[in-house]
Amino acid sequence: MNNASSRQAILNQIRRSLCRGPLPSAMVAGLESRLHQYRPHLQMQRGQGTLAELFVRNATVVGASVEMAASTASVSTVISAYLLARQWPAKVIVSGADLDWITGCTTLEVEKRIAGHGDHVVVTGVLAAIAETGTLVIPGSRERPSAALFLPEHHIAVVRSEQLFYQQEEVWPLLRAADDGFRAVHLITGPSKTADIEQTLQQGAHGPRSLHIILVA
Known part of the structure; x- marks a missing residue:
């Protein structure tokens, strides 16, 4: 079993345990967009010195x-x-x-x-x-x-x-x-x-x- 099919088998098992099928395509697109469009978080004030x-x-x-x-x-x-x-x-x-x-x-x-x-x-x-x-x-x-x-x-x-x-x-x-x-x-x-x-x-x-x-x- 290659990595892609192994991953799919794991995801299918998770879906069965959640009693649902694949996510709607619109929701998948939103999640993919969030993954690839990283937005930096707020950063704390830096300490003194270089x-x-x-x-x-x-x-x-x-x-x-x-x-x-x-x-x-x-x-x-x-x-x-x-x-x-x-x-x-x-x-x-x-x-x-x-x-x-x-x-x-x-x-x-x-x-x-x-x-x-x-x-x-x-x-x-x-x-x-x-x-x-x-x-x-x-x-x-x-x-x-x-x-x-x-x-x-x-x-x-x-x-x-x-x-x-x-x-x-x-x-x-x-x-x-x-x-x-x-x-x-x-x-x-x-x-x-x-x-x-x-x-x-x-x-x-x-x-x-x-x-x-x-x-x-």
Whole structure:
């Protein structure tokens, strides 16, 4: 059964449970129009400071670390220095076609593939970043499935300044315009944390232990 017939089977089952048939064509047309003619909602007053300043402040509050890079050309060097400062192996897995421009250097080994269990550090790009909450918006893709974001021990995300938005509502039109049939869209706010067991905070229970964000000017 293909996706279209599966969808129709689910809708038919819902209609039967509601004891009705398909909606009138006029109502369907109105709903379709509403879906494709997005109207922005009211937005709250913005906080003080630039988008970059607000994003850095809020991302730090939720446990991420943020570092600035002068240009995309310097990202490999910034990553290398970050790994060296923590005495980690000078190797990263780059997942996602949006970071094809990242290359290795004399102090950094770059492997481009889908990251998974057992990988120490994964580097990904983002579709957008939300300054109001310090959140990363990362769609799943063939080159970067959900597992690539949650199975490695540590996550480095590269955010370009033009990918910064103030609040979540501004990102939805971007997702609609992309129209890539994303299987999932992940909103990541800080590293994985939980206090479910004896109210003791644990990092890395459901995802990477650390989240480092490189903000490219």
